[in-house]
Amino acid sequence: MTTNFRTSRAVWLVARREFVTRVRTKAFVIGTVVVLVAIAGYVLFLRFVVDQQSTTTLAATPEVAAVATAVQSSAGAIDRTVEVAPVPDVAAGERLVRDGDADALLTAGTGGDGARLVGKEEVPDDLRGLVDAALRAQALDQQLVRAGADLATVRAAVEQARAETGTLERSDPQRAQRLVLGIAIAALLYGSLVFVGQAVAQGVVEEKASRVVELLLSTLRPWHLLLGKVLGLGAVGLLQMLIIAGTGLAVSTGFGVLGIGGVALGTLAVGLGWYLIGILLYATVYAAVGSLVSRQEEVNSVIAPLTMTIVLAFVVSINLMLANPDSTLVATLSLLPPFAPILMPARIAIGTAPLWQVGASVVLAVLAVVGLTWLAGRIYGTAVLRTGARVKLRDALRAT
Numbered sequence: 009m010t011t012n013f014r015t016s017r018a019v020w021l022v023a024r025r026e027f028v029t030r031v032r033t034k035a036f037v038i039g040t041v042v043v044l045v046a047i048a049g050y051v052l053f054l055r056f057v058v059d060q061q062s063t064t065t066l067a068a069t070p071e072v073a074a075v076a077t078a079v080q081s082s083a084g085a086i087d088r089t090v091e092v093a094p095v096p097d098v099a100a101g102e103r104l105v106r107d108g109d110a111d112a113l114l115t116a117g118t119g120g121d122g123a124r125l126v127g128k129e130e131v132p133d134d135l136r137g138l139v140d141a142a143l144r145a146q147a148l149d150q151q152l153v154r155a156g157a158d159l160a161t162v163r164a165a166v167e168q169a170r171a172e173t174g175t176l177e178r179s180d181p182q183r184a185q186r187l188v189l190g191i192a193i194a195a196l197l198y199g200s201l202v203f204v205g206q207a208v209a210q211g212v213v214e215e216k217a218s219r220v221v222e223l224l225l226s227t228l229r230p231w232h233l234l235l236g237k238v239l240g241l242g243a244v245g246l247l248q249m250l251i252i253a254g255t256g257l258a259v260s261t262g263f264g265v266l267g268i269g270g271v272a273l274g275t276l277a278v279g280l281g282w283y284l285i286g287i288l289l290y291a292t293v294y295a296a297v298g299s300l301v302s303r304q305e306e307v308n309s310v311i312a313p314l315t316m317t318i319v320l321a322f323v324v325s326i327n328l329m330l331a332n333p334d335s336t337l338v339a340t341l342s343l344l345p346p347f348a349p350i351l352m353p354a355r356i357a358i359g360t361a362p363l364w365q366v367g368a369s370v371v372l373a374v375l376a377v378v379g380l381t382w383l384a385g386r387i388y389g390t391a392v393l394r395t396g397a398r399v400k401l402r403d404a405l406r407a408t
Contacts, residue, residue, distance in 0.1 A: 022236020078142035190354035209298030230389030286349030296384035345376035
């Protein structure tokens with residue numbers, strides 16, 4: 009018990025030192041603030057884009073006011089909003105369209121019959137469809153009146169003439185938002201893993217170059233120092249991720265960009281769990297690889313394969329998710345440790361990951377963490393005290 013207490017205390021002291029030192033730096037504070045401002049700006053931009061895409065302004069002259077009203081009423085059927093801007097004449101309507109204050113002008117057709125739809129460079133297809141439908145309904149009403157039919161009876165019959173619809177599986181009205189949420193958590197995990205991994209590697213090289221590591225290892229075992237460094241810097245990344253994710257969630261919900269706050273909170277909790285697995289999976293290897301060199305100029309070259317692995321996992325995951333999140337390839341890759349910390353939380357957010365696959369991916373990831381941590385600890389312990397020329401990985405492995 010005394011040995012376990014000393015081990016835990018040693019790891020805690022190293023982790024606390026790494027956490028406090030990194031959090032107090034200007035780079036951490038400024039970097040976090042910049043990211044928060046960027047997120048807030050991006051959410052506002054998305055809100056603006058969504059509003060612009062779902063709302064159409066239609067200038068209408070008096071003679072087609074009835075048609076414009078019918079278009080406005082029927083727009084909700086295709087999840088659009090049409091705002092009618094009455095204008096006294098064609099010239100005034102064309103001026104609004106040219107100035108960008110209206111998407112199109114609806115006026116009487118040539119010779120005073122029908123209607124004419126005018127756009128600046130093009131007429132939106134959905135707006136053209138709505139206007140055509142309104143004109144057909146108007147023409148039908150006129151023919152029915154001439155034929156002496158009862159309009160109310162005819163309209164009721166037309167409303168009832170609909171096909172029955174059904175689905176083989178239950179539809180999810182929140183599917184699109186879940187997909188966006190899954191991609192967002194994947195991007196957040198990707199950024200955090202790269203940030204922490206590079207910070208761990210650079211920290212190892214700094215201590216090795218300054219000979220501080222020799223003083224630390226006079227009282228600590230190599231794996232104590234390795235684990236403490238990974239946990240301390242992992243906690244820094246965790247804190248930053250919580251701040252960024254919490255702010256992004258609050259702003260997105262507040263401005264109506266995200267309407268699934270409960271799902272988002274659950275996704276964030278799942279993401280945090282996978283973040284811890286990912287940190288142990290990648291950061292320990294970053295530390296081991298960083299211990300192979302003694303100069304900061306060599307860090308980027310030695311950690312490049314690891315960084316590219318994470319980049320590849322992220323790029324492949326995002327593209328496959330956008331193409332077909334239900335595919336067998338996505339499911340298979342989400343089980344494999346290099347992809348699991350990024351891809352599995354995204355699949356959970358979308359709701360396409362069955363419980364057995366989640367459990368299998370966790371088991372495989374934990375086994376990979378155990379194996380890589382043991383191997384990284386041996387490499388780190390062998391290479392971290394060797395200064396001067398770069399230690400070849402082959403030599404470090406032989407020495408273990």
